[in-house]
Amino acid sequence: MSSIGTGYDLSVTTFSPDGRVFQIEYAAKAVDNSGTVIGIKCKDGIVMGVEKLIASKMMLPGSNRRIHSVHRHSGMAVAGLAADGRQIVARAKSEANNYESVYGESIPVKELAERVASYVHLCTLYWWLRPFGCGVILGGCDRDGPQLYMVEPSGISYRYLGAAIGKGKQAAKTEIEKLKLSEMTCREGVIEVAKIIYKVHDEAKDKAFELEMSWVCDESKQQHQKVPDDLLEEAKVAARVALEEMDAD
């Protein structure tokens, strides 16, 4: 895993002898250093949650949004370098807007994911551009139902039933695999995502974190929006209780 690519890792336009592009792998490491971001596809929609590690107690809670709406029906949760993420979100918004003005309908989530992925990939093709140091989980609802995609710094994009990136991604993926997503509504999904994020949060290494969640589902009328405050509180309480029960064992 940590192989030194001496000499072959100076530029994103250089392959190593064993066929790897090290700069892209290093970009992925930047994503692995950030707080966990989770997305799941439930029966009736998508739920996304972010573990926002708080850098300073002086920061206003609720600021520094990590989940952004890209259009009425879709949103993006960003992990990694925040400034890079802002750029990707801006590009996605512009693509969605452009599609609507040309074709007269909301951009299908698949199309949006492809466009974002090729934009991210673009920045891995030229020596004078560095790759994006952020991974993105993109969730939305179109006429084919709810869909979840993940875009990595290499420009790869796959469709998922559940995805996680960031620090606790391995642990989070294990937890997500335990869930029966096809039978879960988004309301239940919100509680589960909160539980997972609280669980994978490393109390020792990182002190405080803020939980940010969003959904696109029937309850939100297929619009991407922040999870309503009362449900978010309910989820946090349930997550803390679950954590205490686990510690008590």
Place this chain on the structure above:
Amino acid sequence: MNCMDSKQPETGLLGPESDSQRTLYPYVTGTSVVALKYKDGILMAADMGGSYGSTLRYKSVERMKPIGKHSLLGASGEISDFQEILRYLDELILYDNMWDDGNSLGPKEVHNYLTRVMYNRRNKFNPLWNSLVLGGVKNGQTYLGMVSMIGVNFEDNHVATGFGNHLARPILRQEWHENLSFEEGVKLLEKCMRVLLYRDRSAVNKLQIAKITEEGVTISQPYSLKTHWEFSAFQNPTQGAVGSW
């Protein structure tokens, strides 16, 4: 923009000679919009006609549309320019919503945005050929404003565009007062629309009345006004006329 600039010198104020890129005259037009403030908000009325010159070509044109949560826009003039304005506003409201921060653009802000758009287009000699009426309620404040195609904007307790300025506003000046009830407001608007129906040749007897309050927008189903033509002077109109048979 203009990739086909001719080689002619750019004399005068009109810029390069690509006149096909500027709006010179309107094609499909809507006639007056009348609006007034009442107790709970704004009432606005417009008929559903789209005239192609002197022909009443389209009879189901919706000339009033809700904008965001707090505003209602009515337009007279070129219908295609109105649709373009709706596109701009749609994008504006979308970006506003995507902040997801509990704030939203109110009627005053939308009115200001429209004024900027109209004035800047006019300065390029390429106007959006509309007279716009923008009304709304936000946080208890009622707002009613107008923007013309040359960018003249103002707010008032009652506004009208086109022929409405000449026929409806005098009625409103006489009979409008603060805190009209909904029924009184509708009656007053219908009175204005009836006068316009009798006297404006591009008016059509199919209108909608829209209401915007703190709760939201309601646009009525299209309906017609009752008119009275049984005046004695209209019976046997050609009697005594020279040269008639």
